[in-house]
Amino acid sequence: MIERYAAFTDSPSGGNPAGVVLDASGLTDADMLRIAADLGYSETAFVTERAGERYRVRYFSPLTEIPFCGHATVATAVALGPGEHRFVTNVGEVPVIVDTTGVATLTSVPPAVAELPAADLAALLTTLGWSAEDLDPELPPRVAYAGAFHPVIAAGSRKRLAELDYDVPALKALMTDRDWTTVQLVFRAGPDSFDVRNPFPIGGVYEDPATGAAAAALGGYLRELGLVPDDATLGLRQGDDLGRPSRITVRLVPGEPGVRVSGRAVPIPAE
Incomplete structure (x- = not known):
């Protein structure tokens, strides 16, 4: 069933x-x-x-x-x-x-954060149609992991994040080659508030409306780079640009290696 x-x-x-x-x-x-x-x-x-x-x-x-x-x-x-x-x-x-x-x-699972090679960043920006000037210098590009690998790329403006229009075959090929599951595109709206979008062409989906694995990876990234306190609760907004609003809570607990990710789920009625 x-x-x-x-x-x-x-x-x-x-x-x-x-x-x-x-x-x-x-x-x-x-x-x-x-x-x-x-x-x-x-x-x-x-x-x-x-x-x-x-x-x-x-x-x-x-x-x-x-x-x-x-x-x-x-x-x-x-x-x-x-x-x-x-x-x-x-x-x-x-x-x-x-x-x-x-x-x-x-x-x-315990997260990990690694450098994103310059060549990979350049290729990724090309497939997204972004430039280096579109990025937020306070949130440097990295590859983050909390069960799956996700490049974390921070937009300098909400407008840049909203205008997602990527080269599907090129991004799919790049992600397949690098073993990336989604790309975590983020905009920091406040100290503990983020708007996020997640292209997912390797799964046959243009974009994920909510991505819990990437949310956990983002929490690990923010903690590793000292961009949030060790004890932090973060709110992620995702899916708004798709008309499917999603709300994800990320919790970092001192001394706890993993990242907590919380949210509701409701049944979808049969058509």
């Missing part, structure tokens, strides 16, 4: 839609990829094994398997119901707590 949820929203018309299959024990890789492609959402989560509150979870986009997906994790956890769940993913174990109000909080 395929369930449909919208994650990081309290409305089925907002957030990022995700497919959820709570019993995929009898499905092959080809089956899961076909289901994800037929559904057409950016990701579908498949629970392939269960032992108590530990679940083996895999994520498929319409084109390929994805190592980790935050919004489908939130959707799956909410579908399972309130309580503490532990997801065994391709990148490690991810604990998720769902409260009685339908808010799920995942804690990512």
Whole structure:
């Protein structure tokens, strides 16, 4: 049975839609990829094994398997119901707590941040149609990881972020070659507030309306570069430019290696 949820929203018309299959024990890789492609959402989560509150979870986009997906994790956890769940993913174990109000909080695997080579930055800006003058000098380009790799590129203005119009084949080829899952484009609207957009051509989707894995990676990036306090709560706005508003909360806890990412998920009614 395929369930449909919208994650990081309290409305089925907002957030990022995700497919959820709570019993995929009898499905092959080809089956899961076909289901994800037929559904057409950016990701579908498949629970392939269960032992108590530990679940083996895999994520498929319409084109390929994805190592980790935050919004489908939130959707799956909410579908399972309130309580503490532990997801065994391709990148490690991810604990998720769902409260009685339908808010799920995942804690990512420990993040990592690396330099973005100058040649890669130049190629990325070319595919986006951006120039170096479009960037925010206070948030330097990096590649961040919290279960998947995402270049973090900060726009100097909200207008630049809004005018997203990239070269799909060129960006897809670059991301495939570099093993990037999405590109995390951000605009810092305030000390703890960010507008974000995430091109996702390798998954067969022009843009993700909400990207929990990239949100976790951004939290790790901001902490690593000392751009936010060690104890910080950040609000991310995503999907507004697509007409699917999404709200993601990122929490950094001193002494905790992972990054907490929280949001709601609601069922999408059958058509």
